[in-house]
Amino acid sequence: MNKVVARKLRPWEGRKLKRMKRQKTNSVNHLHARIILLSRGGLNNRQIATCCGCTPTWVRKIIHRFNDSGVDGIAWYPYYCA
Numbered sequence: 001m002n003k004v005v006a007r008k009l010r011p012w013e014g015r016k017l018k019r020m021k022r023q024k025t026n027s028v029n030h031l032h033a034r035i036i037l038l039s040r041g042g043l044n045n046r047q048i049a050t051c052c053g054c055t056p057t058w059v060r061k062i063i064h065r066f067n068d069s070g071v072d073g074i075a076w077y078p079y080y081c082a
Helices: 011-021 027-040 045-052 056-069
Strands: none
Touching: 011 027, 011 056, 027 045, 045 056
16 A cells, blocks of 8 residues: 555656745645655655645555656646636
């Protein structure tokens, strides 16, 4: 159940995720980028969920989205939803 890990990052994806993690105005992107970077850092899903304040199921869902669609799969832009 804790075996889902983020795939290896391409160089530009790593830079974009680090930029997203530093965002102060978009907390959703901050959280999603943090989940992916922690997964690549070697933490399991339960530890990531504890650090980020969410459930292990949500962590797995975000990792699956990233593995399928890359950074665009986890990015959320509120002006697209308005």
